[in-house]
Amino acid sequence: MKTRIQAMLSAHPQPQALFDQEALAECIAACMECAQACGACADACLGEPEHLAHLLRCIRMNLDCADICAATARILSRLTAPDQNLLRTQLQACVAACKACGDECQRHASEMHMQHCALCAESCQQCEAACAALLGRVTESADHSRAAVQPY
Template identity: 45%
Template sequence: MNNQHQSLLDALNACIAACEWCATACLQEQDVKMMVSCISLDRDCADICALTARLVARGSVHGQHLLRECAEVCKACGDECAKHSHMQHCQECADACRRCEEACRAAI
């Protein structure tokens, strides 16, 4: 596997972990209803990153098609998490989403 693919897979896997942690932490916040959009995007982002990572790892041509959608979902999730920057889990998730978005766009 070349370095570009490995960097992309690293970014995708870091984003999955950050989104899963963020969603779990959001569920423990006082006002969970305020976090519904964040939780939903965290889950969507983790799922699209996981699927993209699997397809890229196996060299599927369909992985290439998913990169654009993955970048869009990562951007949306990062934007939502950035709204809650006073929460460490959201800030770290926003950062991971931004890095993943950039890696996906670079691989398109």
């Protein structure tokens, strides 16, 4: 996956200097993997009749995290005229979603030995780390990127 994503990034006619290309490809792949794992984990939780009552928050976190990771992957795949403030807040939302979902899944992996939650927690942790790595590159200085945009 990462190799293909890198090939697409390299084929883009306009250069992008915002991110290291390998770190960018890594993060796009991690977001996509996490979105898939979260969607599959939500569905696997539905298949646990004895534990379902304890998995409602897990399903909710899975669905939220899948939506945010999918949006992040799409946005990071675009190189044309990026907005740094938008990228920064989106990466922060993705970190928050992966943290919330990863913690929840990790708990069910540890306490109930659920393999789908263990795999999903791993994907969430990798995606959180990959987004955090890119975040370092998008400076907090809104002016740098795009003037006085941040009231929040």
